[in-house]
Amino acid sequence: MTLAYVFIGIAGLAAFLLLHLILWRLLPPPEKNVVALTLSACAGYGMAAAGIGLWYGVSWSAHVPVSAPVFLFLAVTYFHFYFGVDRSVSLRTLGALALSPCRRLTLAELEDVYPKEEMIHRRLGIMVEYGWLVEKDGCFDCTIRGRRLARIAQMGRRVYGLDTTG
Protein backbone atom coordinates (compact mmCIF):
# COMPACT_ATOMS: atom_id res chain seq x y z
CA MET A 1 0.00 0.00 0.00
CA THR A 2 2.95 2.33 0.63
CA LEU A 3 3.83 2.13 -3.05
CA ALA A 4 0.30 3.20 -3.95
CA TYR A 5 0.59 6.21 -1.64
CA VAL A 6 3.96 7.12 -3.17
CA PHE A 7 2.36 6.78 -6.61
CA ILE A 8 -0.30 9.33 -5.61
CA GLY A 9 2.45 11.77 -4.70
CA ILE A 10 4.21 11.20 -8.04
CA ALA A 11 0.90 11.44 -9.90
CA GLY A 12 0.28 14.71 -8.10
CA LEU A 13 3.54 16.05 -9.50
CA ALA A 14 2.61 14.89 -13.00
CA ALA A 15 -0.80 16.55 -12.74
CA PHE A 16 0.81 19.75 -11.42
CA LEU A 17 3.35 19.85 -14.24
CA LEU A 18 0.66 19.30 -16.87
CA LEU A 19 -1.56 22.01 -15.39
CA HIS A 20 1.48 24.29 -15.08
CA LEU A 21 2.38 23.75 -18.75
CA ILE A 22 -1.17 24.46 -19.94
CA LEU A 23 -1.54 27.58 -17.80
CA TRP A 24 1.88 28.96 -18.73
CA ARG A 25 1.10 28.62 -22.43
CA LEU A 26 -2.17 30.52 -21.93
CA LEU A 27 -1.47 33.11 -19.23
CA PRO A 28 0.00 36.53 -20.03
CA PRO A 29 3.47 37.14 -18.50
CA PRO A 30 2.40 39.23 -15.45
CA GLU A 31 0.20 36.38 -14.26
CA LYS A 32 2.95 33.76 -14.42
CA ASN A 33 3.89 34.29 -10.81
CA VAL A 34 4.51 32.45 -7.56
CA VAL A 35 0.83 32.50 -6.61
CA ALA A 36 -0.23 30.87 -9.88
CA LEU A 37 2.53 28.29 -9.56
CA THR A 38 1.59 27.42 -5.97
CA LEU A 39 -2.10 27.18 -6.83
CA SER A 40 -1.26 24.90 -9.77
CA ALA A 41 0.74 22.69 -7.42
CA CYS A 42 -2.11 22.46 -4.91
CA ALA A 43 -4.63 21.79 -7.67
CA GLY A 44 -2.42 19.12 -9.25
CA TYR A 45 -1.99 17.27 -5.99
CA GLY A 46 -5.66 17.64 -5.15
CA MET A 47 -6.77 16.25 -8.50
CA ALA A 48 -4.41 13.29 -8.33
CA ALA A 49 -5.27 12.51 -4.73
CA ALA A 50 -9.01 12.78 -5.29
CA GLY A 51 -8.97 10.93 -8.61
CA ILE A 52 -6.76 8.03 -7.61
CA GLY A 53 -8.31 7.90 -4.16
CA LEU A 54 -11.78 7.55 -5.66
CA TRP A 55 -10.59 5.02 -8.26
CA TYR A 56 -8.93 2.73 -5.72
CA GLY A 57 -11.17 3.53 -2.76
CA VAL A 58 -8.32 4.96 -0.69
CA SER A 59 -9.34 7.55 1.90
CA TRP A 60 -7.49 10.86 2.31
CA SER A 61 -6.46 10.08 5.86
CA ALA A 62 -4.85 6.86 4.71
CA HIS A 63 -2.63 8.23 1.95
CA VAL A 64 -2.06 11.93 2.77
CA PRO A 65 0.61 11.30 5.47
CA VAL A 66 2.71 9.58 2.79
CA SER A 67 1.61 11.10 -0.52
CA ALA A 68 1.74 14.70 0.68
CA PRO A 69 5.39 14.63 1.86
CA VAL A 70 6.38 12.78 -1.32
CA PHE A 71 4.58 15.39 -3.43
CA LEU A 72 6.04 18.28 -1.43
CA PHE A 73 9.55 16.93 -1.90
CA LEU A 74 9.10 16.50 -5.65
CA ALA A 75 7.34 19.84 -6.03
CA VAL A 76 10.02 21.82 -4.15
CA THR A 77 12.66 20.15 -6.32
CA TYR A 78 10.82 21.42 -9.38
CA PHE A 79 10.40 24.89 -7.80
CA HIS A 80 14.19 25.07 -7.38
CA PHE A 81 14.58 24.32 -11.08
CA TYR A 82 11.80 26.67 -12.18
CA PHE A 83 12.99 29.69 -10.20
CA GLY A 84 16.51 29.03 -11.37
CA VAL A 85 15.30 29.17 -14.98
CA ASP A 86 13.12 32.22 -14.31
CA ARG A 87 15.36 34.35 -12.12
CA SER A 88 18.93 33.09 -12.09
CA VAL A 89 21.51 35.45 -13.53
CA SER A 90 23.90 32.51 -13.89
CA LEU A 91 21.44 30.39 -15.85
CA ARG A 92 20.50 33.28 -18.13
CA THR A 93 24.22 33.80 -18.79
CA LEU A 94 24.64 30.10 -19.60
CA GLY A 95 21.66 30.33 -21.96
CA ALA A 96 23.19 33.30 -23.76
CA LEU A 97 26.47 31.40 -24.14
CA ALA A 98 24.66 28.25 -25.33
CA LEU A 99 22.94 30.23 -28.09
CA SER A 100 26.11 32.02 -29.19
CA PRO A 101 27.82 30.81 -32.40
CA CYS A 102 31.04 29.47 -30.84
CA ARG A 103 29.75 28.94 -27.30
CA ARG A 104 31.93 31.85 -26.19
CA LEU A 105 31.34 35.53 -25.67
CA THR A 106 33.42 38.44 -24.52
CA LEU A 107 32.15 40.42 -21.54
CA ALA A 108 31.10 43.20 -23.91
CA GLU A 109 29.11 40.73 -26.05
CA LEU A 110 27.50 39.30 -22.91
CA GLU A 111 26.51 42.84 -21.96
CA ASP A 112 24.84 43.23 -25.38
CA VAL A 113 22.71 40.10 -25.04
CA TYR A 114 22.09 40.47 -21.30
CA PRO A 115 22.30 44.13 -20.35
CA LYS A 116 22.66 44.99 -16.68
CA GLU A 117 19.89 47.58 -17.02
CA GLU A 118 17.56 44.75 -17.99
CA MET A 119 18.63 42.78 -14.90
CA ILE A 120 17.79 45.68 -12.63
CA HIS A 121 14.59 46.83 -14.28
CA ARG A 122 13.13 43.34 -14.33
CA ARG A 123 13.86 42.88 -10.65
CA LEU A 124 12.47 46.30 -9.74
CA GLY A 125 9.30 45.55 -11.72
CA ILE A 126 8.80 42.25 -9.89
CA MET A 127 9.32 43.87 -6.50
CA VAL A 128 6.88 46.67 -7.29
CA GLU A 129 4.37 44.03 -8.39
CA TYR A 130 4.86 42.09 -5.15
CA GLY A 131 4.34 45.27 -3.13
CA TRP A 132 7.84 45.40 -1.68
CA LEU A 133 8.79 48.60 -3.49
CA VAL A 134 6.96 51.69 -4.64
CA GLU A 135 8.11 53.90 -7.48
CA LYS A 136 7.70 57.64 -7.43
CA ASP A 137 9.28 60.09 -9.89
CA GLY A 138 11.80 57.49 -11.03
CA CYS A 139 12.92 56.68 -7.47
CA PHE A 140 12.26 53.39 -5.71
CA ASP A 141 11.56 53.11 -2.02
CA CYS A 142 10.59 50.25 0.27
CA THR A 143 7.04 49.71 1.39
CA ILE A 144 6.34 48.52 4.92
CA ARG A 145 6.40 44.94 3.64
CA GLY A 146 9.64 45.59 1.81
CA ARG A 147 11.30 47.02 4.93
CA ARG A 148 10.16 44.03 6.95
CA LEU A 149 11.69 41.66 4.39
CA ALA A 150 14.88 43.73 4.22
CA ARG A 151 15.23 43.54 8.02
CA ILE A 152 14.78 39.77 7.90
CA ALA A 153 17.49 39.60 5.22
CA GLN A 154 19.81 41.70 7.39
CA MET A 155 19.13 39.37 10.31
CA GLY A 156 19.95 36.39 8.07
CA ARG A 157 23.24 38.01 7.15
CA ARG A 158 24.15 38.33 10.85
CA VAL A 159 23.07 34.76 11.58
CA TYR A 160 25.32 33.38 8.84
CA GLY A 161 28.17 35.73 9.66
CA LEU A 162 28.37 37.08 6.11
CA ASP A 163 30.60 39.96 5.05
CA THR A 164 28.73 40.50 1.81
CA THR A 165 25.51 39.36 0.23
CA GLY A 166 24.13 39.53 -3.30
Place this chain on the structure above:
Amino acid sequence: MFCIPFISDVPSAGFVFAACLGEMPLCDTVESVVVAAALFPLLAGSHIVLFRRYGGGRPMYFHLLPATVLHAIAWLLAAAWLGGGAPGAAPAVAGLSLIGFLSLAYAQVFSLTIRGFSLRILVDIHERGPLTAEQIMAGYSEGRGLDWMFEKRLAGLESVAMIRRGEDASVVLRPLGLCAGLMGVWTKRLLNMGPGG
Protein backbone atom coordinates in the same frame (compact mmCIF):
# COMPACT_ATOMS: atom_id res chain seq x y z
CA MET B 1 0.59 15.89 21.49
CA PHE B 2 0.01 17.04 17.93
CA CYS B 3 -3.51 17.35 16.58
CA ILE B 4 -3.77 17.12 12.82
CA PRO B 5 -7.32 17.49 11.51
CA PHE B 6 -8.35 15.50 8.46
CA ILE B 7 -11.57 17.39 8.05
CA SER B 8 -12.68 15.51 4.99
CA ASP B 9 -12.78 12.26 6.92
CA VAL B 10 -14.60 12.60 10.23
CA PRO B 11 -13.89 9.14 11.67
CA SER B 12 -10.17 9.62 11.04
CA ALA B 13 -10.32 13.10 12.53
CA GLY B 14 -11.87 11.52 15.59
CA PHE B 15 -9.10 8.91 15.73
CA VAL B 16 -6.40 11.56 15.57
CA PHE B 17 -8.12 13.73 18.15
CA ALA B 18 -8.48 10.79 20.53
CA ALA B 19 -4.82 10.03 20.02
CA CYS B 20 -4.07 13.62 20.87
CA LEU B 21 -5.78 13.05 24.18
CA GLY B 22 -3.43 10.14 24.81
CA GLU B 23 -6.15 7.52 24.67
CA MET B 24 -4.53 5.47 21.92
CA PRO B 25 -1.21 5.52 20.06
CA LEU B 26 -0.88 7.95 17.15
CA CYS B 27 -0.59 6.48 13.67
CA ASP B 28 3.10 5.64 12.95
CA THR B 29 3.18 7.56 9.67
CA VAL B 30 1.73 10.76 11.07
CA GLU B 31 4.07 10.51 14.06
CA SER B 32 7.01 10.03 11.68
CA VAL B 33 6.10 13.20 9.76
CA VAL B 34 5.57 15.19 12.94
CA VAL B 35 8.93 14.08 14.34
CA ALA B 36 10.68 14.99 11.07
CA ALA B 37 9.10 18.46 11.18
CA ALA B 38 9.87 18.93 14.88
CA LEU B 39 13.55 18.13 14.32
CA PHE B 40 13.92 20.78 11.57
CA PRO B 41 15.69 23.21 13.94
CA LEU B 42 18.49 20.62 14.12
CA LEU B 43 19.01 20.90 10.35
CA ALA B 44 18.97 24.68 10.37
CA GLY B 45 21.12 24.96 13.49
CA SER B 46 23.77 22.48 12.37
CA HIS B 47 23.95 24.10 8.94
CA ILE B 48 24.50 27.52 10.48
CA VAL B 49 27.26 26.13 12.70
CA LEU B 50 28.97 24.37 9.79
CA PHE B 51 28.68 27.40 7.52
CA ARG B 52 30.08 29.80 10.11
CA ARG B 53 32.86 27.36 11.07
CA TYR B 54 34.02 26.29 7.62
CA GLY B 55 33.22 29.43 5.73
CA GLY B 56 31.70 30.29 2.41
CA GLY B 57 33.37 30.06 -0.99
CA ARG B 58 32.18 26.48 -1.32
CA PRO B 59 29.15 25.10 -3.15
CA MET B 60 26.01 25.48 -1.08
CA TYR B 61 25.50 21.76 -0.59
CA PHE B 62 28.92 21.34 0.96
CA HIS B 63 27.48 22.40 4.31
CA LEU B 64 23.84 21.52 3.75
CA LEU B 65 24.34 17.82 2.96
CA PRO B 66 25.91 16.88 6.31
CA ALA B 67 23.24 18.91 8.10
CA THR B 68 20.53 17.03 6.22
CA VAL B 69 22.15 13.67 6.98
CA LEU B 70 22.29 14.65 10.67
CA HIS B 71 18.60 15.56 10.54
CA ALA B 72 17.78 12.19 8.95
CA ILE B 73 19.81 10.26 11.53
CA ALA B 74 18.17 12.13 14.41
CA TRP B 75 14.76 11.45 12.89
CA LEU B 76 15.55 7.75 12.52
CA LEU B 77 16.67 7.48 16.14
CA ALA B 78 13.65 9.42 17.40
CA ALA B 79 11.21 7.42 15.27
CA ALA B 80 12.77 4.14 16.39
CA TRP B 81 12.63 5.20 20.04
CA LEU B 82 9.01 6.34 19.82
CA GLY B 83 7.88 3.37 17.76
CA GLY B 84 9.83 0.74 19.67
CA GLY B 85 11.81 -0.28 16.59
CA ALA B 86 12.85 0.73 13.10
CA PRO B 87 10.08 2.59 11.24
CA GLY B 88 8.12 0.67 8.63
CA ALA B 89 7.97 1.48 4.93
CA ALA B 90 5.20 4.10 5.05
CA PRO B 91 6.62 6.06 8.02
CA ALA B 92 10.11 5.88 6.49
CA VAL B 93 8.98 7.20 3.11
CA ALA B 94 6.89 9.92 4.75
CA GLY B 95 9.57 11.01 7.20
CA LEU B 96 12.43 11.01 4.70
CA SER B 97 10.35 12.80 2.07
CA LEU B 98 9.50 15.54 4.53
CA ILE B 99 13.17 15.84 5.49
CA GLY B 100 14.02 16.20 1.81
CA PHE B 101 11.35 18.85 1.38
CA LEU B 102 12.49 20.80 4.45
CA SER B 103 16.12 20.61 3.34
CA LEU B 104 15.38 21.93 -0.14
CA ALA B 105 13.02 24.63 1.14
CA TYR B 106 15.70 25.72 3.63
CA ALA B 107 18.28 25.67 0.83
CA GLN B 108 16.12 28.08 -1.16
CA VAL B 109 15.83 30.47 1.78
CA PHE B 110 19.57 30.22 2.46
CA SER B 111 20.43 30.83 -1.18
CA LEU B 112 18.21 33.92 -1.25
CA THR B 113 19.88 35.23 1.90
CA ILE B 114 23.47 34.86 0.69
CA ARG B 115 23.10 35.65 -3.00
CA GLY B 116 19.57 36.81 -3.73
CA PHE B 117 19.82 39.57 -6.30
CA SER B 118 16.40 41.11 -5.62
CA LEU B 119 16.78 40.83 -1.87
CA ARG B 120 20.12 42.64 -2.00
CA ILE B 121 18.53 45.44 -4.03
CA LEU B 122 15.76 45.63 -1.44
CA VAL B 123 18.29 45.89 1.40
CA ASP B 124 20.26 48.57 -0.47
CA ILE B 125 17.11 50.65 -0.90
CA HIS B 126 16.11 50.04 2.73
CA GLU B 127 19.54 51.23 3.91
CA ARG B 128 20.06 54.15 1.52
CA GLY B 129 16.76 54.73 -0.29
CA PRO B 130 14.89 56.10 -2.09
CA LEU B 131 17.16 55.36 -5.08
CA THR B 132 16.93 55.60 -8.86
CA ALA B 133 17.69 52.58 -11.02
CA GLU B 134 21.10 54.06 -11.89
CA GLN B 135 21.96 54.58 -8.22
CA ILE B 136 20.89 51.03 -7.48
CA MET B 137 23.18 49.68 -10.22
CA ALA B 138 26.17 51.75 -9.17
CA GLY B 139 25.75 51.13 -5.47
CA TYR B 140 24.66 47.48 -5.53
CA SER B 141 25.68 45.57 -2.40
CA GLU B 142 27.06 48.44 -0.37
CA GLY B 143 28.78 50.12 -3.28
CA ARG B 144 30.38 47.09 -4.92
CA GLY B 145 28.33 47.53 -8.09
CA LEU B 146 26.76 45.19 -10.61
CA ASP B 147 30.08 44.35 -12.25
CA TRP B 148 31.18 42.83 -8.94
CA MET B 149 27.95 40.79 -8.78
CA PHE B 150 28.40 39.54 -12.31
CA GLU B 151 32.05 38.61 -11.77
CA LYS B 152 30.97 36.73 -8.66
CA ARG B 153 28.43 34.77 -10.69
CA LEU B 154 31.01 33.98 -13.35
CA ALA B 155 33.46 32.84 -10.67
CA GLY B 156 30.78 30.56 -9.28
CA LEU B 157 30.13 29.04 -12.70
CA GLU B 158 33.85 28.53 -13.22
CA SER B 159 34.19 26.80 -9.83
CA VAL B 160 31.61 24.17 -10.86
CA ALA B 161 33.21 23.65 -14.29
CA MET B 162 30.38 25.19 -16.32
CA ILE B 163 32.53 27.84 -17.95
CA ARG B 164 36.17 28.73 -18.29
CA ARG B 165 37.80 32.08 -18.96
CA GLY B 166 39.52 32.39 -22.32
CA GLU B 167 42.92 34.02 -22.88
CA ASP B 168 41.21 37.19 -24.09
CA ALA B 169 39.07 37.27 -20.92
CA SER B 170 36.14 35.88 -22.88
CA VAL B 171 33.74 33.44 -21.28
CA VAL B 172 33.79 29.96 -22.80
CA LEU B 173 31.07 27.41 -22.21
CA ARG B 174 32.01 23.93 -21.05
CA PRO B 175 29.89 20.79 -21.68
CA LEU B 176 28.13 20.88 -18.31
CA GLY B 177 27.36 24.55 -18.79
CA LEU B 178 26.03 23.83 -22.28
CA CYS B 179 23.61 21.24 -20.86
CA ALA B 180 22.43 23.62 -18.17
CA GLY B 181 22.15 26.53 -20.59
CA LEU B 182 20.16 24.58 -23.18
CA MET B 183 17.89 23.13 -20.50
CA GLY B 184 17.08 26.65 -19.39
CA VAL B 185 16.49 27.86 -22.96
CA TRP B 186 14.23 24.93 -23.86
CA THR B 187 12.24 25.22 -20.63
CA LYS B 188 11.60 28.90 -21.27
CA ARG B 189 10.41 28.13 -24.79
CA LEU B 190 8.19 25.26 -23.62
CA LEU B 191 6.61 27.35 -20.85
CA ASN B 192 6.38 30.48 -22.98
CA MET B 193 8.47 32.42 -20.49
CA GLY B 194 10.47 35.55 -21.06
CA PRO B 195 14.27 35.58 -21.27
CA GLY B 196 14.59 35.21 -17.48
CA GLY B 197 17.44 36.37 -15.34
